[in-house]
Amino acid sequence: MANHSIDPLGEIRRKPSLRYLTVKPEGFVLEADGAIVLNLQAEILGHGGARTLYRGRRPHCRSLNGVNNIKGDQPCGDCYLLKHCTPQVRIDLLIERKTYLLLLSHTSARQFLQFVDALKAKGTEPEEVAATMRVINRGMWGEVAFAVAD
16 A cells, blocks of 8 residues: 555544545546546545435435444434434545545445455455446446456
């Protein structure tokens, strides 16, 4: 893994508004200008569980650790809406020296967990390799596939 002069995890912790990597059927949206990128190379800084409560297809409540909501005022286990939350995998990424958060659910989450399992079977942690991510257009949504970068 490359050694960078910035502290990406510290940047994530200190940044009041996080940079989310958006997945659309056509590809990834990195910046506010809406430019679409089909393939990305990234370093995985970490990953874990997350959950989001959607209302009207928009996030209403979110937890980046699956334990407490993002505001820190409500444990997920005590919330009466927990059964309505979408379980997700959170991936902390470094892309072109900028940190991003990618939240995956359903088939993309399964793809990532299979990628992690394959790496661990070889004795490698996901944080030790550069990953190539590509979006597979599934019509109404984009599915993210993972591979070790060349």
